[in-house]
Amino acid sequence: MDDPASAPRLSSGPARLLWLLVGLLSLGLGLLGVVIPGLPTTIFLIIAAGCFARCSPRLEQWVLDLPRVGQTVRDHRAGLGMPRRAKAWAIGMITLACGTSAGIFIDPLWVRLLVVAVGLVGIGYVGWRVPTRERVLGEG
Secondary structure (H helix, E strand, C coil), rough: CCCHCCCCCCCCHHHHHHHHHHHHHHHHHHHHHHHCCCCCCHHHHHHHHHHHHCCCCHHHHHHHHHCCCHHHHHHHHHHCCCCHHHHHHHHHHHHHHHHHHHHHHCHHHHHHHHHHHHHHHHHHHHHHHHHHHHCCCCCC
């Protein structure tokens, strides 16, 4: 986002408040994901940074400067995707969370199938749609 022409315009009025509220909600979910297994962290922080870019550059920069995840958000914006190890970890966690939920904790069959289907969509998205950092950079 170094190019000012590619930066999103700051919203005003009710739109700015809506972007702020969605950004804060996403930030809260992302921070919960740090302590709740199975709840993603990075995607919510990516969403939060995108929302804050439209309403509060200061909050956007705060997200981008967060230790451990700020660089990941910046890499996503630059189109670098995820490191191969992180993709494997994410797919493993989706498999574990959805498999455990559907196999142990959920009773109605249709809900089990729904959880498995959503998990498969997540695995497919991470596996095939999210770029692999090493491949983008030509390192692997």
